[in-house]
Amino acid sequence: MQTLAMDPTRTRMMPRLLIGVAVVVTLLIVVAPLIYIFARAFAEGWQVYAANLMDPSTVHAIWLTSIVALIVVPINIAFGIAAAWAVARFRFPGRSLLVTAIEIPFSISPIIAGICYLLLYGRQGILGPWMQANDLQVMFALPGIVLVTMFVTAPFVAREVLPLMQAQGSEQEQAALTLGASGWQMFARVTLPNIRWALLYGAVLCTARAVGEFGGVSVVSGNIRGQTNTLPLHVELLFNDLNATGAFAAASVLTLLALVALVVKAVLEGRRGA
Template sequence: MQTVSHSGPVASRLMPRLLIGLAVALTLLIVVAPLFYIFARAFAEGWRVYADNLLHPVTRHAIWLTTITALIVVPVNIAFGIAAAWAVARFRFPGRSLLVTAIEIPFSISPIIAGICYLLLYGRQGLLGPWLMEHELQVMFALPGIILVTMFVTAPFVAREVLPLMQAQGSEQEQAAVTLGASGWQMFRRVTLPNIQWALLYGAVLCTARAVGEFGGVSVVSGNIRGQTNTLPLHVELLFNDLNATGAFAAASVLTLLALLALVVKSILEHRRG
């Protein structure tokens, strides 16, 4: 660094190149290599083996379970996100800032702790365990548990995108619509929704990516029952533990493609929002 302090023309041209080179090299090593390696290993034994791995009934079931979970969690999260943003951005009430903090809680709690919380509530020895047993309701180690924990983990995603936008936009247009006689639903559909649509979609994309990839929380509440409560990320671990590396990488490649797709959509939306 000392050489730079007497920055002649050579040193001042050299330093940026050095920094850029270092940044690119580290990123290649840490971010790009793991990304490429997933596909390299997934296709290591050829297309046929790759296709066979993905078409295996247990893998197909895992893909289906992950899809169902996302299809339920994401719309619910969108509804919650809009409701939370509307309440916080458009009205003043006591405890408003506390509510905003509460919405953000899942970001700072490790998913595995979320899973433990749910098990301590709905599990056999949990607070509601005896009651659930009595009514023969299975929450843990079944689809409801997977969905609930995914809802916990993804709770802030839509709200935190829509809320700042609603606050920045103000409510004049909505007030005008209502004053001119629009019903609540008309106002929402014709004024609010068009105004927040890109932020909403952005939050939904992030929420989907997170819901599909959730591992720690789901791993606590699913019980890892092969072909039953095994989501795709859990299936990756199962295949890895079975020493079926190519299978694990094939399953992982599906998740990676989804993640890359989410990033592409995200950057398109960022462009739209300006």
């Protein structure tokens, strides 16, 4: 074995074999599904594709999904900054427990998150009677979709900003305070510029996740066509209607968003490295 290892042809063969296997498997299970979405979406030509996207229920689904993302992502950014600041800059009892708590949504299935919300706000839920008495509707409406999406995406920004804040330390911020800056001035002129790429990166990931959320939203939305149907739910609806081309057309919009997110991520990673 030892003499074989010294053989140069053998050591050159191994990397090629490994790279070859890695590339082939990735082509089959990652690249093929990606290409297939566009192939099927455009299978009947541009006009059918455009007509599928212009369908009122599809337009409504795109609109609803955008609204959800526009509400969830800014709130998530604020939460992410607050959580990272508290954990990176201060020591307090239960700090590591807090970090674990922020990560909880990563390990809980979105469908369980949806069930949790239904058991809290639903008609038979813990707050159900009170909500009915006050004529509040969370389930099967926009607030429920927003809340579940907030649950699912909670860790995204915090997880990107926290390690960076920890690595940067607080010297610059302390210097700003010593020079007479107020807390908010320090935040706007020192903290925010320092974390801006990680923040943007987290926001991009959060947006991708918020737009694509399926399991949790399918529990709380009630799938009311033209009302509480988000774009991923609409894909399923069209698929169950046996309108495969329509389903792939709707899916292609989501795929395009995912690809944009990945390109932005690649660009940001280049910046962060520099």
